[in-house]
Amino acid sequence: LSMKDFKVGHEIGKGKYGRVHLATNKSSGYIVALKILLKHELKHDKLLQQLEREVEIQGNLNHPNILKLYGYFQDEKRVVMILEWAPLGTLYAQLKRQMRFVEKQASRYIAQIAKSLKYVHEHHIVHRDLKPENLLIDKQGILKLADFGWATYVQDFTNSSLKTICGTLDYLAPEMVKRQPYNEKVDVWALGIICYELLVGTPPFESIGFHPTIQRIVLDEVTIPDYVSREARDIIIMLLQKNPINRPSMEQVLNHPWIRMYNK
Numbered sequence: 287l288s289m290k291d292f293k294v295g296h297e298i299g300k301g302k303y304g305r306v307h308l309a310t311n312k313s314s315g316y317i318v319a320l321k322i323l324l325k326h327e328l329k330h331d332k333l334l335q336q337l338e339r340e341v342e343i344q345g346n347l348n349h350p351n352i353l354k355l356y357g358y359f360q361d362e363k364r365v366v367m368i369l370e371w372a373p374l375g376t377l378y379a380q381l382k383r384q385m386r387f388v389e390k391q392a393s394r395y396i397a398q399i400a401k402s403l404k405y406v407h408e409h410h411i412v413h414r415d416l417k418p419e420n421l422l423i424d425k426q427g428i429l430k431l432a433d434f435g436w437a438t439y440v441q442d443f444t445n446s447s448l449k450t451i452c453g454t455l456d457y458l459a460p461e462m463v464k465r466q467p468y469n470e471k472v473d474v475w476a477l478g479i480i481c482y483e484l485l486v487g488t489p490p491f492e493s494i495g496f497h498p499t500i501q502r503i504v505l506d507e508v509t510i511p512d513y514v515s516r517e518a519r520d521i522i523i524m525l526l527q528k529n530p531i532n533r534p535s536m537e538q539v540l541n542h543p544w545i546r547m548y549n550k
């Protein structure tokens with residue numbers, strides 16, 4: 287495969303390392319998203335190895351709520367990943383449009399994210415950068431876990447400043463902020479932030495500036511508005527436990543009444 291097998295359309299996204307274009311495969315007519323990374327931008331070969339690892343990971347993940355990597359190819363100038371196209375864009379954009387979701391819709395989205403995370407965690411992978419910008423929606427309204435922050439594949443959090451880790455701090459777990467060892471429970475925390483945000487419209491510890499946000503993540507208890515149901519309140523408090531040991535597994539999340547009541 288090479289670029290000439292595709293009719294390349296407009297740019298749909300721009301990451302730290304790559305540009306994403308809508309494209310059509312000329313022979314199959316299939317619409318895909320092409321993530322194009324210029325080799326000279328991947329200067330030191332560590333990034334190229336990390337990219338190989340990313341492709342290796344993605345190639346083995348096969349789940350209805352995880353964005354598919356169909357394949358990849360390279361020529362002298364670039365590396366290209368052939369990815370599933372999600373026509374309805376990101377959950378972030380939909381949330382901005384709708385302000386916030388009714389509990390049934392929010393519960394359905396949280397259930398889908400929990401299913402994808404259960405699968406990813408079973409493969410001993412931690413996503414680490416779960417946020418509405420990384421969740422895409424296909425034409426049936428099904429959520430697809432993605433990871434555009436290509437940088438997460440090259441970040442080892444130990445020595446990089448928190449600020450460069452990701453655009454927003456809102457989804458960082460307390461143990462990450464405190465630079466302690468972390469595990470898949472950081473994704474459980476992020477799911478709690480997203481759950482709150484889908485129901486309320488803004489993340490619970492959002493503040494102006496870097497320090498206030500990380501301080502609130504570590505110190506503040508979440509305050510949940512009265513219009514949020516008892517069951518939703520219960521799952522949010524469960525997911526946003528400061529101590530990762532007290533957070534539930536994805537199995538337990540999927541068995542919670544607020545999930546079961548809307549996902550028969």
Ligand SMILES: CC(C)CCNC(=O)Cn1cc(-c2ccc3c(-c4nc5ccccc5[nH]4)n[nH]c3c2)cn1
Nearest residue numbers: 298299319344370371372373374375431432433434
């Ligand atoms: C293991 C798994 C979690 C990682 C999967 N790999 C990636 O997420 C790598 N990646 C995917 C993308 C990407 C970005 C945007 C889209 C889109 C898309 N559809 C849109 C519709 C409207 C507006 C914007 C849109 N972006 N579809 N498919 C995409 C794929 C960028 N980097």
